Amino acid sequence: MQPENQGQEARPGLVHGVSGLARNAFALFVSRVELAALEMGEVRDNLARLVIVGVLGTIALCFALACWTALVVALCWDAMGWKILLLVAVVYTVLAALILLRARSLLSPDSLSLPATLAELRGDRDALM
Template sequence: MEHSEPHPPGLIASLAGVAKNSLRLVLSRVELAALELSEVRNHLVQLSVLFALSVLAAWFAIAFGTATVIYLAWDALGWTILLILAVVFAIIAAALIMSIKKLIRQGRLALSATMAELKADRDMLL
């Protein structure tokens, strides 16, 4: 018996293999994106709840603290205490906005692993 070499696959079989591998690649990327989106969603929900609670607590603290300061300082400063408190609250608001920008720049809401994989796929194909 002669041992013959296997025949190379035909064009249709090669195209089917490429299509199957491409589909597997796309499915793995979709699964990765879905996993990262669920993590981002969980972080957004957690961030939203913490933000809402902190805003509520801050409003109560600001209201009661401001009323107390105005009551105690009115005899000595008069209407000037209102201007001082306005400046203090403006500085606090600016600091909070800078903190929010810092959190956004950290990239916790980005799909970094998915984007890196898609870029690698693009670079490999091109």
């Protein structure tokens, strides 16, 4: 009788163990999805701020450049002629390069990524391997 009794106890234990494992795996998956959703919200906010600042800065810069260009060309046309247009073009090219470098520095590696989620997923992978 004992072998039959032990066989019956092993089956519920195995089923219980597998269901517990599945429950824990699902809970782990849900927690990782929640963490990713939280970080995606932060990324969305950072990206929205960057776009708004970029658009407003671009509009203001365009108006300022148009006004200053018209003033400089009007004041210098008699003395320099077409050369003033070349000088203004060079200045604008340097200014555009500086703005591009500043925009790239605003995009730090962690501002638009999911560092905590990726670290947790790496930890999960290492624990499972």
